[in-house]
Amino acid sequence: MKEKKVRNIFLQGPIDPGFIAGSISKHSTKTDIGGHSIFLGQVRGDVINGKQVAAIEYTAHEEMALEQMAQIREDVFSTYPLTCMHVHHSLGTVNAGEICLFVFTSSAHRKAAIDACEDMVERIKAELPVWGKEIFADNSYQWKENK
Amino acid sequence: MKEKKVRNIFLQGPIDPGFIAGSISKHSTKTDIGGHSIFLGQVRGDVINGKQVAAIEYTAHEEMALEQMAQIREDVFSTYPLTCMHVHHSLGTVNAGEICLFVFTSSAHRKAAIDACEDMVERIKAELPVWGKEIFADNSYQWKENK
């Protein structure tokens, strides 16, 4: 059993592709890994009633979110033979076209990494107290709802 | 229907994480994308009969592989509502810990990208005439077999 260690997953603003590259690079020393699965959430510039989403502003109950994330991490590690997993979620403003969620799992054989990554994404969206406010070009807004 | 266009997927040597970051960045102008799914194959330093794999040397029947990849691409585009997909596979020597396969799918909603990416990886491994030769530290080798 892994210990339920609370780690920060939040960062301010969009997730830079260079950060993702850096995270991938760090795994080159782990030569027991055969496959990585990555999910990236990108802010869509949806047009709603004729107005286009320019950005999403994210807020969270950070303490509860990090505790719940520790639980998800523990569950996923005990379900799949993973080498490692990493999760990063934006807070604050993320413009349309930018990355707001980065989920990264690695395992010796591809199936575990792929299944675990999908599981994590579903649980993150359903279980973390995070809210997105869709900001339109004219500065009006509406609250995002997850399907 | 997309046309069955043959594109090159092969590059010499390992796939650099910086190349992956560049590929992600290019999608920031496509604001109809909500999710990206990425699979990365990494060369494992397996120990086989006491000898450690130092690298895999990849060869392919390139013409057949690219034709088959065009077919897979067409099938996957007609099965899932994808915005785009990209595949890159190494040829030549890739050291343990380096990336040899990069599969990248994007869609408005996450499910299509995730399912399509997994499908593509399975088909690439099963259907592309590509061979890996596992090179040990002492320069002896064995031919890789996909499970």
Added chain:
Amino acid sequence: MDGLTIQVFGQLTDIVGSSSCSIDCVADTASLQQMLFTKYPLLKQKKFMVALNNKIIKENTPIGEAAAIALLPPFSGG
């Protein structure tokens, strides 16, 4: 006697007008909900959960001193 400070999130901040609000001390989460509905009638139309000391409350629960209370509308992260 001190009141309680309540953290408010997401679209509920539009109703409360802020990311936190204060109310008088209450005995339990059911009374809390009644008091909130009186103070902010629009809350009755909204789906939300109450968290007490970082745990989501599913049935009526006593509220101790220095309790951390949060109102959580449906999540929309990712």
Added chain:
Amino acid sequence: MDGLTIQVFGQLTDIVGSSSCSIDCVADTASLQQMLFTKYPLLKQKKFMVALNNKIIKENTPIGEAAAIALLPPFSGG
């Protein structure tokens, strides 16, 4: 009369000793296989497919002039 050049891949290169080999012209893929087994008896122990003009052949097929032939052992890409 010219012979045929055959591309050889993966572990079959260890048996043929090269990534290509030449054999006399043959009428069809069944005869080709027989001729290969005679020339390289170790091939009989190996699983492989024959590709004719970039298509994998599942039943006996005539081999035309200037045919592109390849011997493909089980794939192990990715």
